[in-house]
Amino acid sequence: MTSLKFLLYIACFGYAFAKNMQHYKISMVSTSDSNKAAIFTHAESPVWDVHTQSLYFVDALQQNVHRLDYFSGKIYTKHIGYGQVNVVSLVEGSSRLLVAVRAALYLLDWNVAGDAALRLLTTFDEGLPDNLINEGKADSKGRFWAGTKGPQTGDDVLPDKATFYSISQQTFINPQIQLRPVSISNGLTWSLNNTVMYYIDSPTQKIEAFDFDPVNGEISGRRTIIDISDYGYEDAIPDGMTIDSRGHLWVAVMFGGSVLHIDPDSRTIVYGYKLPVTRVTSLCWGGPNLDELFVTTSKEKSHLNEPLSGAIFTIRETGSHGVPMYRFRFDNADDY
Numbered sequence: 001m002t003s004l005k006f007l008l009y010i011a012c013f014g015y016a017f018a019k020n021m022q023h024y025k026i027s028m029v030s031t032s033d034s035n036k037a038a039i040f041t042h043a044e045s046p047v048w049d050v051h052t053q054s055l056y057f058v059d060a061l062q063q064n065v066h067r068l069d070y071f072s073g074k075i076y077t078k079h080i081g082y083g084q085v086n087v088v089s090l091v092e093g094s095s096r097l098l099v100a101v102r103a104a105l106y107l108l109d110w111n112v113a114g115d116a117a118l119r120l121l122t123t124f125d126e127g128l129p130d131n132l133i134n135e136g137k138a139d140s141k142g143r144f145w146a147g148t149k150g151p152q153t154g155d156d157v158l159p160d161k162a163t164f165y166s167i168s169q170q171t172f173i174n175p176q177i178q179l180r181p182v183s184i185s186n187g188l189t190w191s192l193n194n195t196v197m198y199y200i201d202s203p204t205q206k207i208e209a210f211d212f213d214p215v216n217g218e219i220s221g222r223r224t225i226i227d228i229s230d231y232g233y234e235d236a237i238p239d240g241m242t243i244d245s246r247g248h249l250w251v252a253v254m255f256g257g258s259v260l261h262i263d264p265d266s267r268t269i270v271y272g273y274k275l276p277v278t279r280v281t282s283l284c285w286g287g288p289n290l291d292e293l294f295v296t297t298s299k300e301k302s303h304l305n306e307p308l309s310g311a312i313f314t315i316r317e318t319g320s321h322g323v324p325m326y327r328f329r330f331d332n333a334d335d336y
Helices: none
Strands: 002-013 023-031 043-049 056-061 064-069 074-079 085-090 095-100 105-106 118-123 132-138 144-149 162-167 176-182 187-189 196-201 206-213 218-227 237-243 247-253 256-264 269-274 280-286 292-299 310-317
Touching: 043 085, 043 237, 056 085, 056 292, 064 085, 074 206, 095 118, 095 132, 105 132, 132 187, 144 176, 144 187, 176 196, 187 247, 196 237, 206 237, 218 256, 218 292, 247 292, 256 280
Parallel strands: 187 237, 237 280
Antiparallel strands: 002 023, 002 074, 023 310, 043 056, 043 292, 056 064, 064 074, 085 095, 095 105, 105 118, 132 144, 144 162, 162 176, 187 196, 196 206, 206 218, 237 247, 247 256, 247 280, 256 269, 280 292, 292 310
8 A cells, every 4th residue: 555645747738739728737646755656567447436536547567456545645456466457447336346357357356365356257359368358348237348459569469359349247148249350449438328439449540439229238330530640640549538528538649648638529639638658548537526637657668758657647627527437237246
């Protein structure tokens, strides 16, 4: 357990896409004893818990699930010995968490020591031992949608070797294939009226949309909202994604050092937020008023001139705020 606090890092201007310049503030999670940024190897999958006022996230390569208590500034850690952990999600009505370890989904009991805390739900991409679950979120009905990525060497992932799935508490043993093939499933969120699902397969460099049937959990009508290569990000990829209370999208740009605020209806970039690191992985809204954008980053293979790579940033005073995240529904989670 480490004591942390939020350290004001920089107050600056937006850039590139905004017609009207606006102020915003960037802070970072900092160790209280040294007043330096708390650095993680590859922070991912931030999730805000409105009930406990905590931020959950993973350090994928260190195989850790973390919980940052907002008011005390303390961070608690659960190590997973079994393998790389890329995703954490909340479970409705339960203190257990849903986590993705390697290519499987587990319920995690924080209070049980070691990997005995893991209860296997289901596995993906059987017969493809080098594939990993890369991203996942629950929808408004409590289904969990998650996608894999293929074998990876350095920053390169073999294309078209993975699949995007959904499960429910009735069908978790047999995950439903939603898209195949994909390369790297990443950002995922739903419109406020639950009629559109937004999705990112990172190497395409596109933020895409599907018509979404919330009753049957079906998607159709695939289309492109934004291709970031059209905006000067030829060497970057869109990664994590979230939505705000106006229905606007916020996208982390890996290798691009940015967060993009996107209006999906007009298919335009409203604003770009520049961070002092290149590898921006994911983001979510949090804080007591859901008006702080928590942004995770990675120091893996980062340049030596980026000492803050791997830090967790918050972007404040954007004029936007989020909505509570959906939770996976599994009615007997505590007894499973």
